[in-house]
Amino acid sequence: AQRVTQPEKLLSVFKGAPVELKCNYSYSGSPELFWYVQYSRQRLQLLLRHISRESIKGFTADLNKGETSFHLKKPFAQEEDSAMYYCALSLTGGGNKLTFGTGTQLKVEL
Amino acid sequence: EAEVAQSPRYKITEKSQAVAFWCDPISGHATLYWYRQILGQGPELLVQFQDESVVDDSQLPKDRFSAERLKGVDSTLKIQPAELGDSAMYLCASSLAQGNTEAFFGQGTRLTVV
Numbered sequence A: 001a002q003r004v005t006q007p008e009k010l011l012s013v014f015k016g017a018p019v020e021l022k023c024n025y026s027y028s029g030s031p032e033l034f035w036y037v038q039y040s041r042q043r044l045q046l047l048l049r050h051i052s053r054e055s056i057k058g059f060t061a062d063l064n065k066g067e068t069s070f071h072l073k074k075p076f077a078q079e080e081d082s083a084m085y086y087c088a089l090s091l092t093g094g095g096n097k098l099t100f101g102t103g104t105q106l107k108v109e110l
Numbered sequence B: 001e002a003e004v005a006q007s008p009r010y011k012i013t014e015k016s017q018a019v020a021f022w023c024d025p026i027s028g029h030a031t032l033y034w035y036r037q038i039l040g041q042g043p044e045l046l047v048q049f050q051d052e053s054v055v056d057d058s059q060l061p062k063d064r065f066s067a068e069r070l071k072g073v074d075s076t077l078k079i080q081p082a083e084l085g086d087s088a089m090y091l092c093a094s095s096l097a098q099g100n101t102e103a104f105f106g107q108g109t110r111l112t113v114v
Helices: none
Strands: A003-005 A010-013 A020-022 A024-026 A031-040 A043-050 A072-074 A083-091 A098-100 A106-107 B003-009 B010-013 B021-025 B031-037 B046-049 B055-056 B063-069 B075-079 B089-096 B111-114
Touching: A003 A083, A003 A098, A010 A020, A010 B046, A024 B031, A024 B055, A072 A106, A098 B010, A098 B046, B003 B089, B010 B021, B021 B089, B075 B089
Parallel strands: A010 A106, B010 B111
Antiparallel strands: A003 A024, A020 A072, A031 A043, A031 A083, A083 A098, A083 A106, B003 B021, B021 B075, B031 B046, B031 B089, B046 B055, B063 B075, B089 B111
C-alpha cells in the first residue's frame, strides 16, 4: 500500500531563511505528488503538484523518484507562509484518491 | 468563487446517537470525496463517489457509517451509532472528474462525541 511520510511535525524558521519541508513516499508505481496547505481558519487547498512543475508563492518541489521524495522548498520564508502543509500522493489511474502525510506545521518567526 | 459547502461546522453528540453531515460540491463536479481527519493526522479517505455511484468505500466502517449521493449532486454521511473514537474533522472534497486531479475541500465538520 502507498504511504506518505512527513518526518517533521513542526518546523520553525526565521523570516528570510530558506525553508525545506520534507516528504517521502512509498509506492512501486508512478504516483502523482501534491502539496496542500491549510492557513489558519481556512480550508485545505492545493499549493502545487509535481506534474505542473511550477512555482507557487515562491515554493517549488521536485519529484525525486530515486529517493522517493518530494520536498517543498522556498529560498526566503515570509511570515504569511506560516501554515500547515500536507504532502499527498495519488495513484495514476487510481481515481484521484489522495493519500496524505501527517502534515508539517511551518512557523515563520520575525 | 465556487466553494464546497458543508454543514454543520460543528457537532457535539452523545455516544450511541446518530449523526449526519451534509456536503454540497462545486457545481458540475462529478467526483465527491469524504475524508476523516483525526487530530494530529492527515486526512484519510472514507468514500469516493463518481456521480451517484460509490467507486471506493474500502476504508468506510460499514457497520456504522453510510454515505449517499442520490442525485449525483449533494451528499450525506451518516454515523449510527456514534462512538467516542469517531471524534474528528470530516472533510468533503470535490473534483471536476475522475481524471482531473485537483480536489477542492470544504471547511469541514468538527464532530465531538461525548
